[in-house]
Amino acid sequence: MQLIKRTLLVCSWFGLVALLGCASKPPAAVPEQAIVGQVPADPPKNPVINAEGLKAEAKSIAVTDIYFKKEGKNLVFIEETRHKTNNNVTSTITPKTIEVDADKADASALTGGPNSSQLPVKFTNLADPQSTAPVITPVDPQSSSNSADSETQSSKKSGYESKMEYGELRYLANPIRGLLIKSGYKVVQAKSTVAMPNQGDEYFDIVKRIKAGDFGDANYVLYGVMTEVSVTDNVDDIPGTKSSSQQVAFEVTVDFHVVDTQTNQIVASFIASGEGKEVRIDGRDNNFKPSMAKLMKLASLDLAEDVRKNLAAQNFITNNPGSAGYERNLKRRLDDDASTLKVYK
Amino acid sequence: MKMHTKTIQLSSLVLFAGLLAACSGPQVRYGDAKAVETVNANYGSTDLQIIAEAMTRSLLQSKAISGSKDAPIVTLADVKNKTSEYIDTRVITDKIRTQLMKSGQVRFAVSVTEMQNQTDELKRQNQSGLYKNSTIAKTGNMQGAQYRIEGSIASIVKNTKDVKDVYYVFNLNLINNESGLLEWADEKEIRKTATR
Numbered sequence: 012m013q014l015i016k017r018t019l020l021v022c023s024w025f026g027l028v029a030l031l032g033c034a035s036k037p038p039a040a041v042p043e044q045a046i047v048g049q050v051p052a053d054p055p056k057n058p059v060i061n062a063e064g065l066k067a068e069a070k071s072i073a074v075t076d077i078y079f080k081k082e083g084k085n086l087v088f089i090e091e092t093r094h095k096t097n098n099n100v101t102s103t104i105t106p107k108t109i110e111v112d113a114d115k116a117d118a119s120a121l122t123g124g125p126n127s128s129q130l131p132v133k134f135t136n137l138a139d140p141q142s143t144a145p146v147i148t149p150v151d152p153q154s155s156s157n158s159a160d161s162e163t164q165s166s167k168k169s170g171y172e173s174k175m176e177y178g179e180l181r182y183l184a185n186p187i188r189g190l191l192i193k194s195g196y197k198v199v200q201a202k203s204t205v206a207m208p209n210q211g212d213e214y215f216d217i218v219k220r221i222k223a224g225d226f227g228d229a230n231y232v233l234y235g236v237m238t239e240v241s242v243t244d245n246v247d248d249i250p251g252t253k254s255s256s257q258q259v260a261f262e263v264t265v266d267f268h269v270v271d272t273q274t275n276q277i278v279a280s281f282i283a284s285g286e287g288k289e290v291r292i293d294g295r296d297n298n299f300k301p302s303m304a305k306l307m308k309l310a311s312l313d314l315a316e317d318v319r320k321n322l323a324a325q326n327f328i329t330n331n332p333g334s335a336g337y338e339r340n341l342k343r344r345l346d347d348d349a350s351t352l353k354v355y356k
Numbered sequence: 357m358k359m360h361t362k363t364i365q366l367s368s369l370v371l372f373a374g375l376l377a378a379c380s381g382p383q384v385r386y387g388d389a390k391a392v393e394t395v396n397a398n399y400g401s402t403d404l405q406i407i408a409e410a411m412t413r414s415l416l417q418s419k420a421i422s423g424s425k426d427a428p429i430v431t432l433a434d435v436k437n438k439t440s441e442y443i444d445t446r447v448i449t450d451k452i453r454t455q456l457m458k459s460g461q462v463r464f465a466v467s468v469t470e471m472q473n474q475t476d477e478l479k480r481q482n483q484s485g486l487y488k489n490s491t492i493a494k495t496g497n498m499q500g501a502q503y504r505i506e507g508s509i510a511s512i513v514k515n516t517k518d519v520k521d522v523y524y525v526f527n528l529n530l531i532n533n534e535s536g537l538l539e540w541a542d543e544k545e546i547r548k549t550a551t552r
Contacts, residue, residue, distance in 0.1 A: 251468035254475045290495045292479040 071197040072233055073226035074188045076179035077265055078215060079237040083174040093164040177206035177214040180237065182307065183263065183285075186315030187233070194328040199229040221272050229272055235265040238282065246295045257294030261287045261306040263314060269327055281321040285314025397522045397550035399443050399511075407509075407526045408451040410544045412459075415452075418540035420503065420530055421461055429499055430456075430530070432467040433506035439524070443509060448526070452505070465501040474498070503530050503539065520550040 092103045181203075188198050202225040206214055213219070217234050226232050239262075246257045262284060269279040287309030291299040322328045393400045415421060421428065432453060435445035446469070456462045466474045481492045507528035514521045523545070530540040 249471060249475055251471035252475050253472070254479070288496070292475055292483065292495065 070230040071199050071228060072191055072231040072269075073199040073201040073229035074184050074191065075201045075217075075232065075234040076181050076203060077183045077235045077237050078177070078179055080212070080214070081176040081178075083176060087168070087170060089168040091166045091168070093166075095162045095164070097161075175210065177210045179203055183265070183311045183314060184235070186311050187318050190315050190319050191233070191328070196231075196328075199227045201226050201229075201232070217268070217270055218275050221270070221275070226272060231278065232270045232272060233267065234270070235267040235283075238264040238266050240264075249292075254293050255295060257291045257299055259289050259291075259301040259306065261303070261310050263310050265314065267318065267321070269322075279322055279325040279327045281325065283314055283317035283321055285310040285312070285317060287311075287313065397520045397548045399439070399441050399524065403524060403546055403548075404448060404451060406546060407448060407544050408455060411452050411526070411528050411542060412455040414542040415456065415505075415528070415530065415540060416459055416461055418530065420532075420539040424461075427461055427463045428503055429463045429465050429501045430503045430505060431465045431501035432469075433504040435506065435528070436508040438508055439511035440513065441511070445509060448509070449505065452528070465499055501533060504533055505530055518552045522548045522550075524548075 094101045094103075192198050202220075204214065204220065204225070215236055217232060220226070221232060241262050242260070243262070244257070244259045246255050248255050263286075264282060264284040266282050267280065268277050270276070271278050287306035289301045289306060291297075291301075319328065389401070390405065393402045432449045435449050437443045437445050453464055457464060478493060478495050481487050482495045505528060507526065509524060509526045511525075512523040524547075526544045526546075528542055529538055531537070532539050
């Protein structure tokens with residue numbers, strides 16, 4: 012009987028120990044499951060954008076439209092006649108302004124080119140103080156009077172006035188915004204800027220715009236200034252054939268900077284270019300006219316691709332953003348406050 | 357009279373034999389295309405085969421081809437005929453191209469002589485408006501050749517009353533189109549002597 016009791020006691024002890032052992036046993040480590048169809052992201056390498064930062068929450072970036080500065084020239088011819096009588100001065104100014112493209116002006120009047128004879132005067136730069144200094148012409152006794160009481164002066168100024176036009180191109184930056192969204196950045200809409208009258212290069216002052224809050228809470232601003240746009244149309248023979256090829260190309264080159272809005276540090280800087288090209292065999296013979304809309308689209312896509320390469324080369328984005336960027340953006344959309352959602356019927 | 361009869365008989369025999377030969381027609385038989393041809397000392401099929409084989413073997417062993425990770429793209433340029441004979445040099449390069457293609461170590465882009473057909477086809481697909489956009493072979497996507505093959509064939513011919521001596525030398529070069537460097541060159545010499 013006692014033996015049975017002891018046996019029961021021993022069994023209950025063993026049972027208790029076994030139970031304790033099971034309870035304290037750590038759960039088996041479950042290997043991280045690979046999710047089919049998802050690619051692990053490359054770790055970001057840019058020291059400014061650290062891995063933890065991007066992992067915790069996507070950084071936001073504002074992409075401005077592409078700024079441009081276009082130089083125009085007005086050809087100006089001013090004839091001024093001053094008549095001074097005792098203490099009174101009367102002045103008659105007869106300005107004549109002809110608006111021309113800068114390159115046309117350079118190619119014609121300013122350089123004495125082929126069109127110079129069509130323009131009334133020989134032009135000088137009116138921005139140059141020497142050229143605009145009043146010229147006192149010797150008084151012609153027949154055409155003017157010059158007595159002790161009155162004096163007539165006539166001066167003629169001619170030249171060109173440089174005129175700068177500042178603005179933003181609204182259609183080139185969208186593919187760039189798309190690639191940044193794909194890379195996992197939250198893209199913020201930037202406020203557009205309107206050029207003021209007599210606008211100067213301060214139009215490009217991005218720090219001023221950051222301080223003015225034009226980019227909301229964006230961590231970075233990607234802004235580009237157009238360097239050059241060109242459209243070329245060339246025809247070349249194709250060797251070994253009776254055909255020729257007409258190549259119409261629209262090329263755009265943009266100077267880009269990425270600025271950290273907190274520190275104003277430039278974290279990436281490069282020049283990118285995009286080309287839209289259409290090739291037509293025997294196009295010249297058939298009066299081929301290219302579609303500028305198509306060329307523009309091709310150029311903007313090509314520009315975005317060059318931007319991607321440059322940003323990846325400077326470790327601002329990864330060449331392989333993986334699914335992390337996509338997931339973050341999806342999560343952000345799902346987590347949006349329901350009150351902010353609008354249903355349009 | 358006897359003499360006259362004999363002449364008639366002989367003539368008839370010759371005529372009969374001639375008729376028999378005419379009725380039997382030309383004798384046609386297939387020969388070995390690779391058999392050595394020694395009809396005369398002029399450039400012939402055996403020369404073509406010797407040159408193509410030697411050049412292909414040498415070219416495939418060149419560093420530019422054998423050391424390349426991917427099969428390089430090559431195009432055929434001119435092989436100049438500097439001999440006094442008419443030689444279709446295109447046949448030589450075509451034969452070399454076929455053998456190189458069979459090796460799988462080289463890819464060929466269309467040569468200048470084939471460009472008319474190529475441009476005509478691209479024009480037809482891209483500019484006629486007849487084809488489905490997704491299936492069109494687009495203009496501007498042709499691949500440029502890394503190398504071109506060009507060369508020359510020259511000969512020295514010497515004749516005496518009884519002997520004709522012909523010496524052929526065939527040169528082939530592989531030129532890098534981008535750098536302009538000569539990556540490989542080889543020659544094949546052939547001497548043929550015909551005696552009477």
